[in-house]
Every structure is written in structure tokens, then in C-alpha cells.
Amino acid sequence: MSSTSQYQDFIPPHRLLMGPGPSMVHPRVLHALSLPLLGHLDPVFLGLMNEIQALLRLTFQTQNDFTIALPGTGSAGMEAVISNLIEPGDTAIVGVNGVFGSRLATMIERHGGTALRIEMPWGTTIPIEVLQDRLSDSPPVKAVVLVHAETSTGVWQPLHEVGALCRQHDTLMIIDAVTSLGGVPVEVDAWGIDACYSGTQKCLSCSPGLAPLTLSPRAVRALRQRRTPCHSWYLDLSLIAEYWDGHSRAYHHTAPISMLYGLHEALRLVHEEGLAARITRHQLNGDALMAGLETLDLKPLPPPGHRLPMLNCVTLPDQIDDTMVRTTLLKDYGIEIGGGLGPLRGQVWRIGLMGESCQPAHVLTFVNALEEIFAGHGWLRHPGRAAQAAMETYTEFQRSARRSA
Amino acid sequence: MSSTSQYQDFIPPHRLLMGPGPSMVHPRVLHALSLPLLGHLDPVFLGLMNEIQALLRLTFQTQNDFTIALPGTGSAGMEAVISNLIEPGDTAIVGVNGVFGSRLATMIERHGGTALRIEMPWGTTIPIEVLQDRLSDSPPVKAVVLVHAETSTGVWQPLHEVGALCRQHDTLMIIDAVTSLGGVPVEVDAWGIDACYSGTQKCLSCSPGLAPLTLSPRAVRALRQRRTPCHSWYLDLSLIAEYWDGHSRAYHHTAPISMLYGLHEALRLVHEEGLAARITRHQLNGDALMAGLETLDLKPLPPPGHRLPMLNCVTLPDQIDDTMVRTTLLKDYGIEIGGGLGPLRGQVWRIGLMGESCQPAHVLTFVNALEEIFAGHGWLRHPGRAAQAAMETYTEFQRSARRSA
Numbered sequence: 001m002s003s004t005s006q007y008q009d010f011i012p013p014h015r016l017l018m019g020p021g022p023s024m025v026h027p028r029v030l031h032a033l034s035l036p037l038l039g040h041l042d043p044v045f046l047g048l049m050n051e052i053q054a055l056l057r058l059t060f061q062t063q064n065d066f067t068i069a070l071p072g073t074g075s076a077g078m079e080a081v082i083s084n085l086i087e088p089g090d091t092a093i094v095g096v097n098g099v100f101g102s103r104l105a106t107m108i109e110r111h112g113g114t115a116l117r118i119e120m121p122w123g124t125t126i127p128i129e130v131l132q133d134r135l136s137d138s139p140p141v142k143a144v145v146l147v148h149a150e151t152s153t154g155v156w157q158p159l160h161e162v163g164a165l166c167r168q169h170d171t172l173m174i175i176d177a178v179t180s181l182g183g184v185p186v187e188v189d190a191w192g193i194d195a196c197y198s199g200t201q202k203c204l205s206c207s208p209g210l211a212p213l214t215l216s217p218r219a220v221r222a223l224r225q226r227r228t229p230c231h232s233w234y235l236d237l238s239l240i241a242e243y244w245d246g247h248s249r250a251y252h253h254t255a256p257i258s259m260l261y262g263l264h265e266a267l268r269l270v271h272e273e274g275l276a277a278r279i280t281r282h283q284l285n286g287d288a289l290m291a292g293l294e295t296l297d298l299k300p301l302p303p304p305g306h307r308l309p310m311l312n313c314v315t316l317p318d319q320i321d322d323t324m325v326r327t328t329l330l331k332d333y334g335i336e337i338g339g340g341l342g343p344l345r346g347q348v349w350r351i352g353l354m355g356e357s358c359q360p361a362h363v364l365t366f367v368n369a370l371e372e373i374f375a376g377h378g379w380l381r382h383p384g385r386a387a388q389a390a391m392e393t394y395t396e397f398q399r400s401a402r403r404s405a
Numbered sequence: 406m407s408s409t410s411q412y413q414d415f416i417p418p419h420r421l422l423m424g425p426g427p428s429m430v431h432p433r434v435l436h437a438l439s440l441p442l443l444g445h446l447d448p449v450f451l452g453l454m455n456e457i458q459a460l461l462r463l464t465f466q467t468q469n470d471f472t473i474a475l476p477g478t479g480s481a482g483m484e485a486v487i488s489n490l491i492e493p494g495d496t497a498i499v500g501v502n503g504v505f506g507s508r509l510a511t512m513i514e515r516h517g518g519t520a521l522r523i524e525m526p527w528g529t530t531i532p533i534e535v536l537q538d539r540l541s542d543s544p545p546v547k548a549v550v551l552v553h554a555e556t557s558t559g560v561w562q563p564l565h566e567v568g569a570l571c572r573q574h575d576t577l578m579i580i581d582a583v584t585s586l587g588g589v590p591v592e593v594d595a596w597g598i599d600a601c602y603s604g605t606q607k608c609l610s611c612s613p614g615l616a617p618l619t620l621s622p623r624a625v626r627a628l629r630q631r632r633t634p635c636h637s638w639y640l641d642l643s644l645i646a647e648y649w650d651g652h653s654r655a656y657h658h659t660a661p662i663s664m665l666y667g668l669h670e671a672l673r674l675v676h677e678e679g680l681a682a683r684i685t686r687h688q689l690n691g692d693a694l695m696a697g698l699e700t701l702d703l704k705p706l707p708p709p710g711h712r713l714p715m716l717n718c719v720t721l722p723d724q725i726d727d728t729m730v731r732t733t734l735l736k737d738y739g740i741e742i743g744g745g746l747g748p749l750r751g752q753v754w755r756i757g758l759m760g761e762s763c764q765p766a767h768v769l770t771f772v773n774a775l776e777e778i779f780a781g782h783g784w785l786r787h788p789g790r791a792a793q794a795a796m797e798t799y800t801e802f803q804r805s806a807r808r809s810a
Contacts, residue, residue: 007456007673010666012443022442022662033663034439037427037612038417039741051412071614072477072639073658079639107638201659207442209476209614209661231636233512234477234484251746253478254606256614257427258438259664261415268412336444341656 015330016362019338020151020311021179022201022208023354025266029206032265033258040255048264049255050246055267056212059181059204059275060196062188066215068244069263070235071256074178074199077211079107080235081174081195082145084223088112090142092174093134095126099152099341100176104145111231116141122344123153123301123313128161135169142222143172143194149180152341154313154350155302156184163192172219178202181212182270183282183310183354194219200259203282203310205355206266209259213237266355283309284397285358289351292367292390295382296374301348310358312351313344319379322346325370333369363390420735421767424743425556425716426584427606427613428759430671434611437670438663445660453669454660455651460672461617464586464609464680465601467593471620473649474668475640476661479583479604482616484512485640486579486600487550489628493517495547497579498539500531504557504746505581509550516636521546527749528558528706528718533566540574547627548577548599553591554584557746559718559755560707561589568597577624583607586617587675588687588715588759599624605664608687608715610760611671614664618642671760688714689802690763694756697772697795700787701779706753715763717756718749724784727751730775738774768795 017024038045056067070076082104086092090113094105097120105115118126118134126146135141144166148157159175166173172194177186181196183203188196194216201208215223215237223237230236234253242250270278286309290300298314300307307313316322322339326349329335338350353363367386375383422429443450461472475481487509491497495518499510502525510520523531523539531551540546549571553562564580571578577599582591586601588608593601599621606613620628620642628642635641639658647655675683691714695705703719705712712718721727727744731754734740743755758768772791780788 007460007669007676010437010440010453010669012440012666013449014441015443015447017442017444019444021659022444025442025663030439030441032415034435035415035417036419036435037422037430038420039422039424039427040613042420042735042741044418048415055412072481073661075658076477076639079637083636103638110634110636110638199659201662207661207663208445208659209664229515231488231515232484232640233508233515234481234640235637253480254426254604254613256478256612256664257606258430258612258667259614259661261417262663264412264415271412330447336447 014334016335017357019336019352020350023205024356026356029262029265032261037257052264060188060214062214064214070211077197077213082107083111083232084230084237086113092143094145098150100147125157125306141171143174145174147176149308151179154308154311156306156308203354204266206262285353288390288393289363291393292386295385295389310354313348419739421740422762424741424757425755428610429761431761434667434670437666442662457669465593465619469619475616482602482618487512488516488637489635489642491518497548499550503555505552530562530711546576548579550579552581554713556584559713559716561711561713608759609671611667690758693795693798694768696798697791700790700794715759718753
């Protein structure tokens with residue numbers, strides 16, 4: 001006993017999670033995580049898996065039969081899609097304008113593919129014209145790979161014209177929706193997406209550890225027609241499909257039971273609220289946050305029209321001490337926000353408003369805290385305006401809602 | 406709302422989990438799973454990760470610095486070890502006497518290695534002499550890969566002589582301890598194991614979804630000296646090490662926060678009980694179970710001296726209807742046991758007594774239920790003896806404990 005008595009009860013301090021994920025988790029989801037376990041082949045558990053698939057189809061807005069949750073984080077979803085759909089010798093065009101585009105290109109190369117990178121400055125989108133030119137200039141490519149919501153820059157990539165382009169060139173459309181799913185529209189069928197993956201810890205507001213994933217019939221055909229087996233056994237979607245398939249239920253891995261309980265409850269919450277209402281909520285709170293931050297001279301990195309409401313990436317004025325402010329926010333206010341990654345380290349903050357984290361009270365608490373820190377360091381000419389600016393956004397929203405009612 | 410009202414509150418039925426895993430989870434672990442989340446770079450969470458590493462070192466009985474929990478199930482641990490330590494062109498000797506040995510050989514081949522299989526009948530061990538001969542006959546091999554507790558057959562593989570043999574031939578010793586860790590001795594340092602992985606849902610009695618893993622300095626050197634990057638980015642141990650490393654804490658994936666809360670609590674429970682006491686408990690309950698099953702004409706598949714106490718694999722007499730009995734156990738008694746895999750389908754049962762599932766009350770409940778079902782079908786000549794035989798094992802244990810006190 002004496003050797004382990006140093007390991008005390010763990011009681012996490014209270015945090016407002018306003019970083020790039022994990023987001024806060026609803027008490028109903030936390031409760032679901034704590035339910036007693038069932039076996040992974042128990043008929044009652046298999047029934048729950050069926051419901052998760054149906055709820056994920058609603059969330060991805062798809063009829064795809066192949067719609068599952070992988071036993072790994074969002075990056076496992078990324079690797080599953082790349083390693084299963086890109087074979088050694090295949091070529092894929094990948095948009096690289098942030099960390100996750102780079103990661104996709106790396107994965108393509110590790111699995112023996114060629115990544116044709118469309119490199120754009122961090123903070124900008126991948127223009128459809130450039131993609132069009134690249135597709136026309138290249139020999140046939142297996143897939144076009146884009147990040148819908150680039151978590152490292154806050155850029156919202158337009159996708160509605162990409163599907164037609166991909167079909168015209170007989171190439172698969174692969175989309176990273178880790179941060180976007182459940183926060184902005186992700187219309188898998190309407191946009192012609194062939195493979196789409198996400199994570200549970202962003203706008204779905206479940207704990208991290210699962211990767212929702214959906215494949216179109218075209219993508220499933222590509223999977224079935226592979227010339228060689230996927231390098232990865234753990235992420236081999238042909239094998240995993242046999243476990244999720246309602247008929248065979250062949251053992252592959254032991255499903256993460258508790259996490260799937262949690263995801264089921266998180267998805268129920270998404271659909272009780274309604275996807276449309278949830279998307280409106282994310283946009284409204286994102287707008288209110290940005291109105292408040294504007295008064296603190298924090299400007300969004302992405303251009304207008306391409307700013308994610310759930311991941312607000314703002315550039316820091318020169319005098320601001322990045323680490324000191326984030327440490328003060330965490331220690332004195334219990335608020336977590338994200339710093340910059342890679343070339344943006346020390347240059348930007350990434351303020352998340354995802355799922356349960358996306359609430360007016362959190363926006364107001366945060367802008368007040370930030371204003372107080374800024375004022376304390378003499379960085380502010382006109383204090384007292386941040387919360388007011390955010391509040392005005394909410395008031396204006398209610399006024400226009402009443403007008404249209 | 407109407408579209409999702411069909412998805413009701415999920416309330417799992419009560420189950421005695423006595424299959425090959427998941428095992429039952431202690432209420433303290435379930436409570437830990439339900440705690441509010443922290444960010445994966447929060448200093449308080451990083452402190453928790455340090456404690457998990459220290460507790461895992463105690464569990465694996467190792468001083469290995471590289472001791473972590475991977476964000477995937479036990480099979481992710483298997484693939485991480487194989488894909489990181491076996492490079493394209495490498496050769497590994499692998500013992501194949503069940504499902505998990507076969508899976509290891511497949512993974513070696515998928516990652517470009519050559520698997521020299523030592524094939525032995527399912528239900529038997531890999532003899533040290535055969536391994537010795539193979540090592541002497543083969544060109545240099547990168548690793549010897551063995552399953553410590555073969556979950557498909559209940560075979561307990563002896564390991565204490567393997568380490569010296571591996572060092573003599575300058576080869577790495579890779580051990581699958583998914584089912585053994587926390588139930589029978591796993592002495593990583595004393596036995597000279599270079600890479601050892603496990604799962605959380607067996608004798609550690611946490612929920613499935615994490616793979617504890619430890620690498621010796623020799624294995625870390627092999628990792629650092631790779632000629633090519635690992636195919637897998639998600640399971641690249643060089644990258645994952647940078648996140649677990651106390652100094653760099655470089656972002657790789659978003660750690661499965663809730664699952665790591667659960668593992669921390671599960672490991673605290675392991676060490677509050679004490680490894681030695683826990684191992685004794687597994688052996689005692691396994692013995693009691695087998696005494697009871699013997700009266701029902703259910704004989705262990707593995708030979709004496711090589712039977713796992715936490716995964717009791719017994720062959721079915723001809724008249725027994727496998728599916729009917731297991732369905733009755735589940736539906737009428739709420740007891741889950743495992744059926745046979747692969748060539749053993751319909752031939753054996755796999756009765757787990759892992760972690761929290763390993764209790765005298767569960768043993769007695771199970772043998773009583775089985776006896777009742779058998780008697781009801783006229784399969785029993787002398788009913789009423791199973792529970793008594795199990796009880797006698799406990800009584801004898803207490804008697805001999807008193808004698809030696």
C-alpha cells in the first residue's frame with residue numbers, strides 16, 4: 001500500500017474548455033460514460049451500435065450504409081481513410097494550408113501514395129480554381145483531400161463545388177470534418193463527399209477517443225477493389241466493416257464500450273437540439289465572441305466569409321505576451337484557450353466554441369476575463385466595451401428573430 | 406425531435422461479464438469515467454499522465470522510461486509494436502497457436518516483414534526447444550514474438566527462458582500480455598522483455614479502448630535506428646513518445662481524457678490490492694471454477710501447468726448445444742461467457758475471471774446456473790456437485806492459509 005499511497009483520488013479542477021478541443025461534455029454524456037459495461041457482442045450492445053449508426057447518418061446527412069465510429073481519435077479516422085483509400089502507387093491532390101493538411105500529405109506518403117500538395121498560406125482557403133487547374137493538369141488522381149475546418153488556422157473551406165469537380169475527373173472526394181461536424185453544415189450526400197471522418201471531442205461534445213466515419217458507395221467500391229491489403233490491420237476498414245455490419249458481426253477488436261455509450265448520448269443531444277438550431281447557435285456565439293474580441297484589437301486570421309464560428313483564430317497585437325495571458329486565463333480564471341501551432345506559435349490564439357462549450361455565458365466570461373487581464377497590463381485604451389459588444393450581438397439576434405417571427 | 410424520439414435513454418441490463426473481456430468495471434472506475442474533462446495539455450492532466458506512467462511501470466514490473474497507454478484497444482498496441490519494431494525486410498519468429506499469434510503474423514507481413522511461424526496445435530504452448538532450434542537455424546531475426554496468454558485457447562505460455570535466448574541471438578523479445586497483465590505475473594525487466602503491450606479491459610478491469618505498452622532501452626534504440634518511417638502515423642511510437650515525454654509534450658493526437666481518468670483509477674485499485682494478492686485471487690478463483698466445471702464433464706483444453714486462471718477454455722462434450730446454452734445463460738441468468746473462435750467454434754467455451762469479474766460469488770453463480778441448465782436437459786448424471794466442488798477449493802485454500810499463518 002505504502003508504495004502507491006502517493007496516488008491520490010483524482011479530482012479535476014473546474015475548467016471552461018475554450019480551446020481547439022476537447023470541448024465540454026454534457027452531464028448526460030458523462031453519466032452515460034459511467035454506466036456498467038456490456039460485452040461487445042451482447043445483442044443489447046449491438047442494438048446500441050445500430051442506433052449510433054442511424055444517429056451518425058443523420059449527423060453526416062447521409063444515407064451511406066458504411067457509417068461507423070472507429071476505435072481511435074480523429075487522427076485515427078484520418079489515417080483509416082487515407083490508408084484504406086490510397087494504395088501504394090496512387091496519387092492524391094491535397095490542400096495544405098495548415099497543420100492538418102500537412103498531416104494528410106504525410107500520411108499519404110507514408111502509405112506509399114504520392115501527395116500533390118496545393119500549398120496556400122496558413123489562414124487562407126484552397127481556391128476552387130487552383131484545384132480545378134491542378135485536376136486538369138495532372139494525370140488521373142485517386143482522390144482530392146481537403147480539410148473542411150482547419151483547426152490550426154480557423155479557416156472554413158468551401159466545399160459545395162468540389163463534389164461535381166471530383167466526379168467530372170472520376171476522383172474520390174475525401175473530407176476532414178473533425179472540427180466542423182455538428183457545428184457548421186456537413187452535407188455528405190448533397191455535396192458528393194465520398195469519405196468523411198470526424199472526432200468526438202469537438203462539436204459533438206463527447207470525450208475524445210472515437211472517430212465517426214462515413215464512406216459513399218463509390219468509396220466502398222474503391223475499398224473492395226484494392227490491389228493490396230491495407231498496411232494497417234487495426235484500421236483496416238474492410239475488417240472493421242464486418243464487425244459493424246448487422247449480419248456478420250465478426251470479431252475484430254473489442255469495441256470501446258463506454259465511449260460508445262457516451263457517443264450515443266452525445267448524438268441524442270445533437271438531434272434533440274436539431275442540427276439547424278445547433279448550427280445557428282455556433283454561428284451566433286462565434287459572432288458575439290468576435291464582436292467582443294474586436295474591441296480588444298484581436299483580429300481574425302482568416303478572411304471574411306471563411307471564418308469558423310467554433311474555432312476563432314485571432315492574431316495577437318505585438319505587445320501581448322502569449323504564454324503569460326494563457327497561463328493567467330488557466331490559473332486565475334480556469335479558462336483554457338489554444339495557442340498557435342507550427343509557424344503560428346506565439347502569433348495567434350485559437351478560441352473554441354464547440355458543442356457544450358458554445359454558450360453565451362462562456363463567451364461573456366471569457367471576454368470579461370481577457371479584458372481584465374489586458375487592462376491590468378495597460379494594453380487597453382478603452383476598457384469596458386468587450387462584453388457590451390458581445391451582448392449587442394445577442395440582442396440584435398433576438399430582435400431580428402422577433403421581426404421574422 | 407420526432408425523427409429522433411425513437412432513440413431512448415440507454416440503460417444497460419445487468420450482466421455478469423465472464424467472457425474473454427471486457428471484464429466488469431469497479432464503481433470507482435465508472436465514477437472516474439464520468440468526471441468533467443480537462444484539456445490534453447492542461448498541466449493538471451499532464452500530472453495525471455505522469456502518475457499513469459508510474460503506475461503502469463509498477464504493473465509491468467519495469468523501470469522502462471518508455472511506458473505509456475496508447476489511444477486504441479489491445480490490437481492497436483499489437484500493431485504499434487509490430488509496425489514500429491519490424492521494418493520492411495525484417496524477419497521475426499512468431500509463435501502461432503491461436504487467433505492472436507496468427508494476427509501477429511499477419512501484421513508482420515502487412516508491414517513488410519517476413520513472419521517465420523512456429524505453428525503448434527491450438528491449445529498447446531510454443532516449446533522453448535522448438536524456438537531455440539528455429540533461432541539457431543534461421544538467419545538473424547529482428548524479434549521473437551510470443552503471446553503470453555492466448556485468449557482463444559486459454560494457454561499460458563512460459564516465458565522465463567525466452568529472454569536469455571533472445572539476448573544470445575541478439576533479437577528483440579516482443580510479448581503480447583493483453584490478457585495476462587494484472588492477472589498472472591508479467592515481469593518485463595526480470596524476464597528481459599523488450600516490448601510488451603496489453604489492453605485495459607481484461608485483468609486491469611477498465612473499459613476497453615487503451616493499450617498499455619512498455620519498451621526496453623534496446624527496443625527504443627531499434628525504434629530510433631529505423632531506416633524508414635513507420636507506415637502508421639497514428640501509431641508512430643516516436644511521435645507518440647514526444648507527447649508522453651515530460652519535457653516536450655508535443656501535440657500528436659488529442660488524448661482520450663475520460664479513458665485515461667478510468668485507467669488511472671483502475672491502476673490505483675490494482676496497487677491498493679497489491680499485485681501478488683491479485684495474482685493469488687485469480688489463481689484461486691480459476692481453480693475453484695475448474696473444480697466446479699470438472700463435475701460437469703467440462704475439461705480444460707490446455708495441458709496441466711499451462712492453463713490460464715483468468716481465461717478458462719474448456720471443451721464441450723458432444724451432447725452439449727453450444728449456442729443454446731450460451732443464449733440461455735445470457736437471457737435467463739444475465740451471464741456472458743465466450744464461445745470458440747476459428748477452428749474451435751462450437752467446440753469450446755472461454756470463461757473469463759478477470760479483474761473485478763474474478764470473485765467467488767461469480768464462480769458459484771455461474772457453476773450453479775450451468776448445472777441447472779445441464780440438469781434441465783438431462784445432461785447430468787449427478788447434479789448438485791458443481792458448487793460444492795468450487796466451495797471445497799475455497800475452504801481448502803483458507804485452511805492452508807491458516808496453517809501457513
